[in-house]
Amino acid sequence: MFFREFPVAVRKQTGSEEVHPGAVFLNIESRVDTVRRLQRFRDGSFCRMEVVPRFFAFRRIPLHFFMEVFSMADISQVKYAHRFDQVTGSAIREIFKVIAQPGMISFAGGNPSLDALPDRQVCELAQYVLNRDGKALLQYGATEGYRPFLESLKEYIEKQLGVSIPAVLPVTGSTQAMDLLCKALIDPGDAVLVEDPSFLGNLQCLKLYQANLVPVASDEYGMIMSDLEDKIIRYHPKMLYTIPTFQNPTGKSLPEDRRKKIADLANEYGMVVAEDDPYRDLRYDGVPSHSIKYYDRNGWVMFLGSFSKIISPGLRVGFIAGDAGIIRKCTIGKQSTDVHTANLNQAIVDQYLRRNLLPEHIHNICIGYKMKMEKMLGALDMFPEGVLHTSPEGGLFIWAELPEKTDTVKLLSEAVERKVAYVPGTYFCVNGGHMNTLRLNFSNSTLEQIESGMDILNKLIRTKI
Numbered sequence: 207m208f209f210r211e212f213p214v215a216v217r218k219q220t221g222s223e224e225v226h227p228g229a230v231f232l233n234i235e236s237r238v239d240t241v242r243r244l245q246r247f248r249d250g251s252f253c254r255m256e257v258v259p260r261f262f263a264f265r266r267i268p269l270h271f272f273m274e275v276f277s278m279a280d281i282s283q284v285k286y287a288h289r290f291d292q293v294t295g296s297a298i299r300e301i302f303k304v305i306a307q308p309g310m311i312s313f314a315g316g317n318p319s320l321d322a323l324p325d326r327q328v329c330e331l332a333q334y335v336l337n338r339d340g341k342a343l344l345q346y347g348a349t350e351g352y353r354p355f356l357e358s359l360k361e362y363i364e365k366q367l368g369v370s371i372p373a374v375l376p377v378t379g380s381t382q383a384m385d386l387l388c389k390a391l392i393d394p395g396d397a398v399l400v401e402d403p404s405f406l407g408n409l410q411c412l413k414l415y416q417a418n419l420v421p422v423a424s425d426e427y428g429m430i431m432s433d434l435e436d437k438i439i440r441y442h443p444k445m446l447y448t449i450p451t452f453q454n455p456t457g458k459s460l461p462e463d464r465r466k467k468i469a470d471l472a473n474e475y476g477m478v479v480a481e482d483d484p485y486r487d488l489r490y491d492g493v494p495s496h497s498i499k500y501y502d503r504n505g506w507v508m509f510l511g512s513f514s515k516i517i518s519p520g521l522r523v524g525f526i527a528g529d530a531g532i533i534r535k536c537t538i539g540k541q542s543t544d545v546h547t548a549n550l551n552q553a554i555v556d557q558y559l560r561r562n563l564l565p566e567h568i569h570n571i572c573i574g575y576k577m578k579m580e581k582m583l584g585a586l587d588m589f590p591e592g593v594l595h596t597s598p599e600g601g602l603f604i605w606a607e608l609p610e611k612t613d614t615v616k617l618l619s620e621a622v623e624r625k626v627a628y629v630p631g632t633y634f635c636v637n638g639g640h641m642n643t644l645r646l647n648f649s650n651s652t653l654e655q656i657e658s659g660m661d662i663l664n665k666l667i668r669t670k671i
C-alpha cells in the first residue's frame with residue numbers, strides 16, 4: 207500500500223517532472239537496476255538521478271521504474287544571513303587587489319613598516335619559550351588566557367593607564383575584542399554611536415551585529431561633546447565606539463577634557479564605551495593624554511588594546527580590559543570563536559613585557575615613523591591651495607580634504623595608473639559621501655617613496671582644480 211501511494215503522492219506534491227529543487231519521479235522506459243546520471247534542467251542547474259530500488263517493480267507499481275531526482279541547485283542560490291544585508295566586502299581589501307602591482311607606491315594600507323617588525327627578537331623569544339614550556343604551549347590552553355601573560359599584561363595595562371583593571375582577556379588581535387564586545391552586548395537594531403569617519407573594520411563588525419550606527423559630529427579635535435550628549439539622549443545607545451588617540455582614519459586625538467566628558471556621560475546615561483586605542487604608543491610629538499578609561503568611575507569603559515602596531519600584527523595578540531562581568535561574557539563568546547588566542551604568541555608577548563623590551567623598541571620605531579610623517583606633512587604643504595589636511599602628533603595616518611568638487615574615488619584610478627594609491631575617505635564614512643576626502647598612510651613607504659608618491663599626487667590634483 208505504501209509503495210502504491212508513495213510515488214503518486216510525491217507526483218501530486220511536485221506537480222511536474224521539472225520541479226526543482228526537490229524530489230520528482232520520472233518514468234524510465236527500460237528495465238534498469240541502477241542508473242546514475244546527470245540531467246540538466248532548463249535553468250541550467252544539474253540534478254542527480256537515482257533509480258529507486260527494484261522492489262517498486264516487483265510490486266508491479268506501474269510498468270516503469272521510478273527515478274528520484276535530487277536537485278543540485280546552483281550555489282549562487284544560497285541564502286545568506288540577514289546580518290550581511292548591510293555589509294559588503296572591505297573596500298580597502300578590494301583596493302589592495304588593484305594595487306598589488308610591482309612599482310606601486312601605496313599610501314593605502316595601515317601596515318607597520320617592515321623595518322619595525324622585530325623578527326630576530328621574536329625568533330629568540332619563541333625559541334626561549336618553546337625550550338622552557340614547549341609542550342604546554344603546543345597544547346590547548348585556557349580561553350581566559352595564558353596564565354603568565356595574564357599577570358604581565360594586567361601589570362602593563364595598569365601602568366599604561368594609571369588605573370587598576372578588574373579583568374582582562376587576551377584576544378586574537380583587538381579586532382576580536384570588538385567582535386566579542388558586540389557579541390556580548392549588541393542585539394539587532396541597538397543604537398551604537400560612532401565617530402564619522404571611523405575604522406572600517408570595526409564599522410563592518412558593528413554592521414554584522416546589525417547595530418543601528420549613529421554618527422557623532424566632529425571638529426578638528428574629534429567628537430563634539432554637545433552632539434554626543436544630544437545623540438545619547440535621542441537614541442539611548444548601548445555603546446559608543448571611539449578611537450581617541452591618532453584616530454584611524456583621521457589621525458586626530460581627543461583632548462583631555464573631552465575624554466573625561468565621555469567617561470562622565472557614559473556613567474551618567476549608562477552607555478558602554480569601547481575605547482579602541484591601538485596607536486597610543488606611536489607618539490612622535492606632544493604630550494600623552496589620559497585614556498577615557500582613566501576617568502571611568504563605574505566600569506562603563508572597556509579598553510581595547512593591541513600589540514599589532516608596536517610588535518607585530520601577524521602575532522595577532524590584543525586584549526580587552528575592564529568590567530569583570532563584561533569580560534566574562536566576552537570569554538564565553540570567545541569559547542565558540544577560537545577557544546583561545548595562540549599560546550605561543552601570548553608567551554612571546556609575555557616575554558616582551560617581562561623583559562621590558564617594549565620601551566626601547568617603541569622608541570626606535572617612533573624615530574622612523576616621525577621622519578616619514580614629517581616628510582608626508584611637508585609634501586602636503588606643497589599641495590595647491592584648498593587642500594586641507596590633519597597634522598597628527600602620532601599614529602600612522604593623515605586625512606586630507608580636497609576642494610569640494612573633487613571625487614577621490616574617480617581620482618584613485620588615475621593615481622593608480624601613475625603608480626600611487628590611497629584610500630578614498632568615503633569608505634570610512636558611516637553614510638558614505640565626503641567624496642573629496644582621502645586617507646594617507648606613511649608607515650609602509652620609504653622616505654623616497656613618500657617624496658615621489660606625494661609629488662605625483664600633487665601634480666594629479668592640480669589637474670583637477
Ligand SMILES: Cc1ncc(COP(=O)(O)O)c(C=O)c1O
Binds near residue numbers: 482
Ligand atoms: C583603530 C583600529 N582598531 C583596531 C585595529 C585592529 O588591530 P588588530 O591587528 O589588533 O586586530 C586597527 C587596525 O588597523 C585599527 O586601526
